[in-house]
Amino acid sequence: MIDLKITLANVFGFNSFRPGQEDIINHLMQKKSLLAVMPTGAGKSLCYQLPALLFENQTIVVSPLVALMNDQVDVLKDLGIKAERVHSGMSESDRSKAWEGFQNSWIKILYISPESLMRDSMLNALRTLKISMFVIDEAHCISKWGSDFRKEYEQLKDLQYHFPNAIISAFTATADEETRADINNKLTNNKAKIFLYGFNRPNLSLAVQQKYNWREQLIDFLEDRYNQSGIVYCLSRKQTEDCAEFLSKKGFKAIAFHAGLDTKVKNNAQDRFMTEDNLIICATIAFGMGIDKANVRFIAHVSLPASMEAFYQEIGRAGRDGEDSDTMLIFGNDDVYKRKGFIDNSNAPDSFKIKEHKRLDALVTYCNSATCRRQTLLSYFMESCEPCEKCDNCINPPERIQGTEYALMVLKTIYYTGQYFGSNHIINVLRGVFNEKVRSRGHDKIKTFGFGKNNSTIFWKTFIQQMVSSNCLRINIQKYGAIQITEDGKKIIEGDDEYFYRKILLDTPKKEKKSKIGRISSSTLLEEKSLLSALKSIRLKLAKKRGVPAYIIFPDTTLHQMITNKPQTLVEMSEINGIGPQKLEKYGEIFLSIIKDFN
Numbered sequence: 001m002i003d004l005k006i007t008l009a010n011v012f013g014f015n016s017f018r019p020g021q022e023d024i025i026n027h028l029m030q031k032k033s034l035l036a037v038m039p040t041g042a043g044k045s046l047c048y049q050l051p052a053l054l055f056e057n058q059t060i061v062v063s064p065l066v067a068l069m070n071d072q073v074d075v076l077k078d079l080g081i082k083a084e085r086v087h088s089g090m091s092e093s094d095r096s097k098a099w100e101g102f103q104n105s106w107i108k109i110l111y112i113s114p115e116s117l118m119r120d121s122m123l124n125a126l127r128t129l130k131i132s133m134f135v136i137d138e139a140h141c142i143s144k145w146g147s148d149f150r151k152e153y154e155q156l157k158d159l160q161y162h163f164p165n166a167i168i169s170a171f172t173a174t175a176d177e178e179t180r181a182d183i184n185n186k187l188t189n190n191k192a193k194i195f196l197y198g199f200n201r202p203n204l205s206l207a208v209q210q211k212y213n214w215r216e217q218l219i220d221f222l223e224d225r226y227n228q229s230g231i232v233y234c235l236s237r238k239q240t241e242d243c244a245e246f247l248s249k250k251g252f253k254a255i256a257f258h259a260g261l262d263t264k265v266k267n268n269a270q271d272r273f274m275t276e277d278n279l280i281i282c283a284t285i286a287f288g289m290g291i292d293k294a295n296v297r298f299i300a301h302v303s304l305p306a307s308m309e310a311f312y313q314e315i316g317r318a319g320r321d322g323e324d325s326d327t328m329l330i331f332g333n334d335d336v337y338k339r340k341g342f343i344d345n346s347n348a349p350d351s352f353k354i355k356e357h358k359r360l361d362a363l364v365t366y367c368n369s370a371t372c373r374r375q376t377l378l379s380y381f382m383e384s385c386e387p388c389e390k391c392d393n394c395i396n397p398p399e400r401i402q403g404t405e406y407a408l409m410v411l412k413t414i415y416y417t418g419q420y421f422g423s424n425h426i427i428n429v430l431r432g433v434f435n436e437k438v439r440s441r442g443h444d445k446i447k448t449f450g451f452g453k454n455n456s457t458i459f460w461k462t463f464i465q466q467m468v469s470s471n472c473l474r475i476n477i478q479k480y481g482a483i484q485i486t487e488d489g490k491k492i493i494e495g496d497d498e499y500f501y502r503k504i505l506l507d508t509p510k511k512e513k514k515s516k517i518g519r520i521s522s523s524t525l526l527e528e529k530s531l532l533s534a535l536k537s538i539r540l541k542l543a544k545k546r547g548v549p550a551y552i553i554f555p556d557t558t559l560h561q562m563i564t565n566k567p568q569t570l571v572e573m574s575e576i577n578g579i580g581p582q583k584l585e586k587y588g589e590i591f592l593s594i595i596k597d598f599n
């Protein structure tokens with residue numbers, strides 16, 4: 001039996017496997033197919049790259065995006081592994097050079113798009129070679145139940161019949177039970193063993209705010225993040241542009257990204273995000289898959305994602321290097337209304353719509369949860385954990401306030417106006433705003449007109465959102481968002497029930513900000529910060545010279561370890577996790593000399 005750990009250290013430069021990796025690799029080494037579901041950042045690539053190296057014959061990796069392939073191949077080449085890719089974004093000559101290398105068995109691992117792989121000419125050419133394994137990365141793309149179905153992936157179901165002697169290994173970060181069964185059925189006729197690993201990402205902090213002014217709330221969240229990279233997810237194309245413009249005005253380096261942009265502009269945005277530090281992308285869901293940047297420090301949502309799965313996948317793009325990273329979801333009830341509309345107006349079959357509504361409802365429950373967010377999140381994925389002490393609800397347990405009187409004001413106003421209006425109008429009546437709509441409907445005459453004038457519009461907006469969340473009120477989608485009273489709401493009107501609300505924080509308190517480098521005492525902080533920036537700047541120089549993203553040279557975690565360990569010799573340098581012989585030879589001296597300068 002080959003010692004896997006030796007390859008792990010000598011080729012990849014890691015001193016231990018991450019959870020799950022060893023089991024998966026052992027299974028593959030026995031030439032057996034599998035489907036592995038592991039969270040983003042868990043290290044799925046290594047699970048197939050390491051066996052691919054050890055197999056006598058060659059491996060094909062199917063990947064959905066050009067950016068993803070380029071990135072992975074760059075990483076492998078930098079480790080001295082013979083890997084190549086063929087896709088439509090390459091020049092004809094590069095492509096045939098890569099293909100020739102594979103045909104001559106000089107290249108061990110070939111990355112390819114599903115549509116190129118399943119072409120007849122390609123399948124015929126591959127039959128003359130010896131293929132040990134087909135890897136299907138982002139395998140959820142094959143399932144209509146998954147969150148990102150791709151037609152090109154569907155053809156992959158024939159692969160098992162074309163190459164009965166090769167094993168198939170499929171990897172994904174998001175697949176519920178149905179999706180897993182679907183993937184396994186399509187790719188291997190249920191022959192794959194399924195490996196499931198935890199969804200908990202302890203290095204991500206979780207927080208939710210009810211929306212009153214997303215720009216203000218976003219700036220608050222971004223306050224000391226001028227030197228971090230992150231993604232702000234928006235609902236619409238227009239919002240991405242507004243958001244990028246707004247952040248730029250506030251001094252951030254921010255750009256917009258959505259599916260409507262020119263391909264060149266999109267590629268440029270992705271490239272910049274991968275290579276530059278401190279860049280914020282304001283994006284629709286079009287941005288994400290294939291973004292393998294390790295040091296994304298935050299994910300903010302300024303509107304509600306489509307579902308719990310989508311949310312989990314989106315926040316999963318932060319903190320892939322294992323360092324602390326923050327997430328913040330800012331949501332309003334109008335988002336829920338819009339999302340529900342998207343689902344209802346799609347031409348998906350009803351069974352699918354019902355499922356999507358449930359996935360969305362689960363996310364709304366997460367937003368309104370008054371207990372540990374991580375517990376709410378994980379329970380959706382059938383997992384549990386102790387209160388995490390790292391989410392907003394754990395850090396600041398929400399205070400419950402007696403609000404029956406306020407609730408009655410809202411309920412009566414809705415009742416007197418016929419359960420016919422959205423929250424803006426209800427709030428205007430409550431606060432005694434004498435506008436055209438109020439005047440023309442005679443709503444200044446109803447009993448509760450002006451009863452709520454001592455509280456701000458934002459207060460009432462949030463209060464009503466909470467009443468919707470706690471199921472005392474309902475937003476009627478068929479009636480264009482009219483707010484109506486539910487059975488629970490009636491009980492309050494009839495005096496059978498009281499109503500408690502979560503304390504509404506109108507001026508969000510400033511969180512005490514943690515040192516982003518972590519574990520560093522304040523006396524040495526300054527020095528270490530400047531060492532970090534020196535290391536980062538040499539890294540950037542090397543990356544630019546080689547035309548690869550900075551983290552391919554070394555991820556942030558490795559730089560932080562250099563700061564902690566302060567290696568003085570190449571041997572000490574080689575003890576740092578992530579520095580294998582290849583990297584040591586290429587970059588060891590350069591980084592060592594920087595560290596020595598700081599002694």
Ligand code: ADP
Pocket residue numbers: 014015016017018021038039040041042043044045046292294320321555577
């Ligand atoms: P994903 O599961 O999302 O595909 P990747 O394969 O891209 O994750 O790996 C995420 C990061 O984890 C990469 O930077 C990779 O180098 C790192 N990594 C993978 N395995 C290990 C390990 N055993 N020890 C340390 N870092 C690892």
Ligand code: MG
Pocket residue numbers: 044045137
């Ligand atoms: Mg991956």
Ligand code: ZN
Pocket residue numbers: 371372373374375387388389390391392393394
């Ligand atoms: Zn918690």
